[in-house]
Amino acid sequence: MQIVNERYSKIILEEKALLELLSSEVRALSYEGFEKKIKAVGENLENLFSIVFIGEFSTGKSSIINALLGERILPEGITPTTDRITILRYGDVREEHDENGNHYISIPEERLKGVFIVDTPGTNVTLEQHEQITHQFIPRADIVFFVIGAERAVTGSEVRLIRFIKEDWLKNVVFLLNKIDIVGSAEELKGLIDYSAGELERIFNIKPFLIPVSAKLAIQSKESGSGVAIEREGFQGTASPELYSRSGMERLEEYMFKTLGEEERIRMKIKGSTELSLSLCAETQKTLEGHLNKISADKERLGNFETRLEGMKEEVLENSKQFTEKIRSRLLEFKARGIEFIDELIRFENVIKLIRKDRVAREFESKVSLQTVKELEKDLDAMVAWAERSSRTLMDSAIDFYRASIQQEPAKGGTGFSYDRTRLIDTVRSELEAKRKQIDPATLGGNLVDSARGAVAGVLGVQIGSLAIGAAVVSAFSSLIVDITGIVTAIAIMATAFVILPKKRRDAMKEFGTKVDTLIEELISSVGSQLERDLDTIKMQILDSLIPLKNFYKAQQKKLFESKKTIEGIEEKFAQIKNNL
Numbered sequence: 415m416q417i418v419n420e421r422y423s424k425i426i427l428e429e430k431a432l433l434e435l436l437s438s439e440v441r442a443l444s445y446e447g448f449e450k451k452i453k454a455v456g457e458n459l460e461n462l463f464s465i466v467f468i469g470e471f472s473t474g475k476s477s478i479i480n481a482l483l484g485e486r487i488l489p490e491g492i493t494p495t496t497d498r499i500t501i502l503r504y505g506d507v508r509e510e511h512d513e514n515g516n517h518y519i520s521i522p523e524e525r526l527k528g529v530f531i532v533d534t535p536g537t538n539v540t541l542e543q544h545e546q547i548t549h550q551f552i553p554r555a556d557i558v559f560f561v562i563g564a565e566r567a568v569t570g571s572e573v574r575l576i577r578f579i580k581e582d583w584l585k586n587v588v589f590l591l592n593k594i595d596i597v598g599s600a601e602e603l604k605g606l607i608d609y610s611a612g613e614l615e616r617i618f619n620i621k622p623f624l625i626p627v628s629a630k631l632a633i634q635s636k637e638s639g640s641g642v643a644i645e646r647e648g649f650q651g652t653a654s655p656e657l658y659s660r661s662g663m664e665r666l667e668e669y670m671f672k673t674l675g676e677e678e679r680i681r682m683k684i685k686g687s688t689e690l691s692l693s694l695c696a697e698t699q700k701t702l703e704g705h706l707n708k709i710s711a712d713k714e715r716l717g718n719f720e721t722r723l724e725g726m727k728e729e730v731l732e733n734s735k736q737f738t739e740k741i742r743s744r745l746l747e748f749k750a751r752g753i754e755f756i757d758e759l760i761r762f763e764n765v766i767k768l769i770r771k772d773r774v775a776r777e778f779e780s781k782v783s784l785q786t787v788k789e790l791e792k793d794l795d796a797m798v799a800w801a802e803r804s805s806r807t808l809m810d811s812a813i814d815f816y817r818a819s820i821q822q823e824p825a826k827g828g829t830g831f832s833y834d835r836t837r838l839i840d841t842v843r844s845e846l847e848a849k850r851k852q853i854d855p856a857t858l859g860g861n862l863v864d865s866a867r868g869a870v871a872g873v874l875g876v877q878i879g880s881l882a883i884g885a886a887v888v889s890a891f892s893s894l895i896v897d898i899t900g901i902v903t904a905i906a907i908m909a910t911a912f913v914i915l916p917k918k919r920r921d922a923m924k925e926f927g928t929k930v931d932t933l934i935e936e937l938i939s940s941v942g943s944q945l946e947r948d949l950d951t952i953k954m955q956i957l958d959s960l961i962p963l964k965n966f967y968k969a970q971q972k973k974l975f976e977s978k979k980t981i982e983g984i985e986e987k988f989a990q991i992k993n994n995l
């Protein structure tokens with residue numbers, strides 16, 4: 415036994431170290447639920463073998479334990495509210511006390527050496543006790559004896575509880591079908607056993623280990639003075655053999671105190687914790703993978719958003735054409751009117767008028783430019799207002815993107831990946847919102863107007879200063895018209911004027927036309943490129959805001975991959991232990 419113990423002690427130490435490692439991985443990822451589970455597994459490795467009796471109230475848990483021990487140590491048939499969790503263990507002398515709300519009884523019973531027997535009240539009793547059983551005793555059980563009463567079928571709440579024990583905690587479960595004495599005949603009993611086993615198999619998909627017993631007959635047989643001495647591993651003393659055999663208790667005692675011998679108990683304990691650890695590893699891996707998938711999805715969304723952002727910018731630029739084309743057609747009308755004006759002006763009969771430069775200028779102003787420039791001014795104003803709105807829309811789309819990202823995956827709890835992600839996105843979003851507020855309409859509009867001014871000044875060679883564009887255009891063209899038509903003044907007095915006039919007229923029309931065309935091209939291209947520069951600035955701000963998120967994903971991904979590898983290593987070691995058990 416010593417060698418066996420040494421071997422198992424080594425395994426227990428190894429498991430504890432592995433659990434420690436697993437725990438630190440899980441802690442870094444802040445999955446509180448897992449951490450608690452891992453802790454419970456580790457602690458249980460050091461505890462005595464723990465046999466926990468579970469079942470609904472009055473199914474006969476206490477009676478069975480009493481029957482096993484051959485003595486009514488636990489109160490039977492008491493009310494649910496006065497029942498309490500009782501832990502039975504070996505002690506050199508009999509002793510009872512309360513600790514942490516639980517009742518402890520030590521008895522000098524050899525068979526209890528190395529084990530705890532936990533008697534629980536019905537799990538359908540008080541919520542508080544139910545919690546304690548499910549959170550404290552089931553996790554630390556090495557085997558669960560689930561007691562069902564023969565008088566009724568398995569209930570839905572029993573099924574849920576068994577699922578929790580078997581599936582959440584992977585515990586070994588032995589079903590005790592108690593009170594078989596109430597069944598009349600042997601056939602009826604067989605029918606009941608088959609039915610109960612069949613139901614359990616149907617629900618849980620595995621053949622249940624089911625022992626039919628009657629605590630009542632067992633204790634009666636042991637207590638009856640007329641009994642004969644029975645000496646087996648399970649029981650030493652006197653009992654009425656007929657009652658004892660009908661009670662089915664022999665099989666239970668045999669299993670509990672013989673099959674579950676010292677080595678088997680250790681093996682079962684280690685096997686249980688190994689299996690649970692493996693399932694915890696798998697669960698952790700699943701969570702890690704879930705996070706990695708989330709990151710991939712987030713990164714993809716981010717990429718899509720960047721593409722969409724570029725698309726939106728292009729769209730805004732494309733839409734700006736409705737404004738620039740309007741400006742173009744305004745100026746083309748202006749050009750047509752101007753050419754017509756020159757055509758009519760530079761004629762022999764107008765020679766005298768042509769000498770009056772100021773008159774020509776005034777006439778040009780009123781007939782040709784005034785209306786156009788007023789409208790041009792309005793067009794520019796409309797474009798500026800629209801550009802501001804568009805810039806905000808770009809920002810808003812980014813803010814909406816962040817909002818949607820959070821809504822899609824709200825953070826649970828105060829720590830962990832989801833929380834960090836949400837917090838970061840939230841910070842980035844609010845920074846962007848602040849930047850959105852800072853978009854200065856005056857600056858944006860100013861930029862566009864300035865670029866338009868620059869174009870006018872460049873093409874027409876006027877000093878604009880803070881002059882309105884329209885006024886600048888009017889004054890520039892007025893002097894231009896004076897210049898290009900004024901040449902005629904000098905020759906007007908010449909007799910040959912009528913010969914020269916047609917060419918001068920053509921030249922003047924051409925010069926005017928070219929000037930207007932150049933103005934159109936310059937104006938449109940400088941306003942357009944200014945708009946693009948402004949949009950690029952906003953785009954850059956948005957792209958910059960994505961950088962912390964990208965870095966976060968990169969760091970998280972690295973961390974998660976590392977964790978996955980570490981846990982794979984831990985899993986491998988647990989699997990080795992399991993195979994060698």
Ligand SMILES: Nc1nc2c(ncn2[C@@H]2O[C@H](COP(=O)(O)OP(=O)(O)O)[C@@H](O)[C@H]2O)c(=O)[nH]1
Nearest residue numbers: 471472473474475476477490491593628629630
């Ligand atoms: N007929 C019959 N009654 C039993 C048997 N075992 C327990 N009882 C009765 O069922 C009631 C509840 O028993 P108890 O052990 O206190 O149930 P617990 O609440 O599960 O601990 C008591 O009145 C017992 O006398 C049994 O094998 N046969």
Ligand SMILES: [Mg+2]
Nearest residue numbers: 475476497535
């Ligand atoms: Mg009880």
